[in-house]
Amino acid sequence: MKALTGMIMQSGSSPSTANIKYLCGFDAPDPFFYLHTSKGGHLLVSTMEKGRALRQSRSGTGVYTASDLGLSGKKVFDKVEQIKALMQHAGVRSLKVPSDFPAGLFQLLLGSGIGTSILKGDPCPDRAVKKSEEITKLKGCQKAAAMAMESAINMLASARVSGDGHLRVGREVLTSEHVRRRIQAVLLEMGFTASQTIVAGGEQATDPHERGHGPLKAGEAIILDIFPQSETTGYWGDLTRTVCRGKAPTGLKKLYRAVKAAQAAALSTVAPGISAQQVHAAVEALFEERGYETGTVGGKHVGFIHGTGHGVGLDIHEMPRVSSASTAILEPGHIITIEPGLYYPGLGGVRIEDTIVVTEKGWKYLAACPRKFELF
Amino acid sequence: MKALTGMIMQSGSSPSTANIKYLCGFDAPDPFFYLHTSKGGHLLVSTMEKGRALRQSRSGTGVYTASDLGLSGKKVFDKVEQIKALMQHAGVRSLKVPSDFPAGLFQLLLGSGIGTSILKGDPCPDRAVKKSEEITKLKGCQKAAAMAMESAINMLASARVSGDGHLRVGREVLTSEHVRRRIQAVLLEMGFTASQTIVAGGEQATDPHERGHGPLKAGEAIILDIFPQSETTGYWGDLTRTVCRGKAPTGLKKLYRAVKAAQAAALSTVAPGISAQQVHAAVEALFEERGYETGTVGGKHVGFIHGTGHGVGLDIHEMPRVSSASTAILEPGHIITIEPGLYYPGLGGVRIEDTIVVTEKGWKYLAACPRKFELF
Numbered sequence: 173m174k175a176l177t178g179m180i181m182q183s184g185s186s187p188s189t190a191n192i193k194y195l196c197g198f199d200a201p202d203p204f205f206y207l208h209t210s211k212g213g214h215l216l217v218s219t220m221e222k223g224r225a226l227r228q229s230r231s232g233t234g235v236y237t238a239s240d241l242g243l244s245g246k247k248v249f250d251k252v253e254q255i256k257a258l259m260q261h262a263g264v265r266s267l268k269v270p271s272d273f274p275a276g277l278f279q280l281l282l283g284s285g286i287g288t289s290i291l292k293g294d295p296c297p298d299r300a301v302k303k304s305e306e307i308t309k310l311k312g313c314q315k316a317a318a319m320a321m322e323s324a325i326n327m328l329a330s331a332r333v334s335g336d337g338h339l340r341v342g343r344e345v346l347t348s349e350h351v352r353r354r355i356q357a358v359l360l361e362m363g364f365t366a367s368q369t370i371v372a373g374g375e376q377a378t379d380p381h382e383r384g385h386g387p388l389k390a391g392e393a394i395i396l397d398i399f400p401q402s403e404t405t406g407y408w409g410d411l412t413r414t415v416c417r418g419k420a421p422t423g424l425k426k427l428y429r430a431v432k433a434a435q436a437a438a439l440s441t442v443a444p445g446i447s448a449q450q451v452h453a454a455v456e457a458l459f460e461e462r463g464y465e466t467g468t469v470g471g472k473h474v475g476f477i478h479g480t481g482h483g484v485g486l487d488i489h490e491m492p493r494v495s496s497a498s499t500a501i502l503e504p505g506h507i508i509t510i511e512p513g514l515y516y517p518g519l520g521g522v523r524i525e526d527t528i529v530v531t532e533k534g535w536k537y538l539a540a541c542p543r544k545f546e547l548f
Numbered sequence: 549m550k551a552l553t554g555m556i557m558q559s560g561s562s563p564s565t566a567n568i569k570y571l572c573g574f575d576a577p578d579p580f581f582y583l584h585t586s587k588g589g590h591l592l593v594s595t596m597e598k599g600r601a602l603r604q605s606r607s608g609t610g611v612y613t614a615s616d617l618g619l620s621g622k623k624v625f626d627k628v629e630q631i632k633a634l635m636q637h638a639g640v641r642s643l644k645v646p647s648d649f650p651a652g653l654f655q656l657l658l659g660s661g662i663g664t665s666i667l668k669g670d671p672c673p674d675r676a677v678k679k680s681e682e683i684t685k686l687k688g689c690q691k692a693a694a695m696a697m698e699s700a701i702n703m704l705a706s707a708r709v710s711g712d713g714h715l716r717v718g719r720e721v722l723t724s725e726h727v728r729r730r731i732q733a734v735l736l737e738m739g740f741t742a743s744q745t746i747v748a749g750g751e752q753a754t755d756p757h758e759r760g761h762g763p764l765k766a767g768e769a770i771i772l773d774i775f776p777q778s779e780t781t782g783y784w785g786d787l788t789r790t791v792c793r794g795k796a797p798t799g800l801k802k803l804y805r806a807v808k809a810a811q812a813a814a815l816s817t818v819a820p821g822i823s824a825q826q827v828h829a830a831v832e833a834l835f836e837e838r839g840y841e842t843g844t845v846g847g848k849h850v851g852f853i854h855g856t857g858h859g860v861g862l863d864i865h866e867m868p869r870v871s872s873a874s875t876a877i878l879e880p881g882h883i884i885t886i887e888p889g890l891y892y893p894g895l896g897g898v899r900i901e902d903t904i905v906v907t908e909k910g911w912k913y914l915a916a917c918p919r920k921f922e923l924f
Binding site: 237249 | 560561562576577578579594595596597598599600613622625645646647648649650651652653654655666725729732733736737739741743744754755756757758777779848849853854864865873
């Protein structure tokens, strides 16, 4: 009989936390172990978590505390002893660990004579291709993002423009913070959290991860990037629109049109069997054709300075990536963002992002959301 | 000249993400590297993050992209090459990694001939003792938690009790979800997120990490555990109250009094030089004295099934721990929770938690919050 090998994972780092949730249905605020074998899964949790782990984990998952496994005294808190006991219980003789497993514990396992090797590649490659119930959950997340976007855009459209160019509601200057709170409040009502929502206008929008702060102005590009996580399912949505209150300067309007065309170009390439690199290349080609260069100007990186997209699921950024370095080939059930962007200090930043599902015939939006740049 | 050793950390796991933020001021949604040496810190970030890293990192921190360090082609995306280039730039000849560093990358570093060892102990022991500006930030977090608690308790106190024992606002049954949304909405207004807030009544409250769902009833213990994170500073608050709408059964009232007395007993031991174990032992002694046993009854873990407390800072759970396994000795500037609890299915769950700062003379609450069990 061949000795059974198990994969031991610890929650608390990415992607292991999401992998464990995917494989056995359980997550918790503090680190815990999950041993996955061809015969089933085994959770080792604290005394306090046992009841919840029994309720939330998928059927067939064994749930144990250290004392259930016969540990006592100081051994209860010793991670190597915990893993040894779990292995014995599961009939496992050697271990694999995912690459994000903690190095300190990996070395202790080796030092204690347990045959342990690091898994090459993705411990959970199935996650990239979503099952139909996952697609349903992800549609719900994307719809929530679209509803929050609608509310935010209505807020910007209905703001008045004062003499100094600031957007105002009544007398009060409308800020990134106001719009972000509106987005978060709408999402909260629907059971979603979205703590890092981006509402960035003007120069701030030229930095893709700047969350945005302070007064919003007319005639500037304002990037709204909303990525809510469902409090019940743990899945994410991801949606970006760029708008301008009032008339946009000609250069900015051209920039917007280029990004919109780049997104359309990327989407037109998406189909099963197509490489993610090819989708990214469609964006690069469009920008090159229109003369938008990417590079370093005055020490700042400008142009198309990020990838075209990423998978979305139990992690906000997961497989497959859609970038120049990606080796992924698109498959039905892949859920990816398509989010080209251009960033030029002095002019502005524009990003347009939708989340789509790759289908047998091509692709579909997870949720509809209008694209409108100038708001009057 | 002695060759310089640096500590390389990758964001994305706990506690490294918070350690990096503590040491250099920067964090980001995707993993990045931070090399810490006795001569200063060095960040290696994506092109897209560079501007933000320059603005947000502490002065004296070097900020580089892979191409700034001379990498090109495929090497730009190769983590070992990135770390090698960063080491060369910083004049570092060998590496230490924290124990939560990813095992896969640790093995690749060793395989590429870079002298790399795992740091024994905490890479950032200073984090446990808070500086005065940190204490100010943490007070703000705890005050926000107290304001949200007040709002939630008012909601419960003002609900009417219908004939079936349910709490109602107008005709609608008041649920855990309603109260949680109220808490989150109050926190959102103040710039805090609190996605895992616990509002758990009756049997649900006997599981300390159950978030709570469905109708709330009169005459049952309802645990409210609020732990907001500031969107601006990244610091956390942590506060728990247990309440009962209407008259509580005698046994439940006794249970509440025991937990309240246990918290007082623990607090009375807190002072510089006292061991965290001693604080925990004060809770255990009080519960034993009152006849509340901890153990397994019908396969369920009941009684005092968690530690007495934990440090709070840039992580919600950090050093020092206050438990039977803790080796910490309390020092001025430690910020810890004191949160005894008792959980008995059939009777209910009670937890009372405050976050305090250890001072030269003893300790102080970070924020005031009344304790009242029965709400009429």
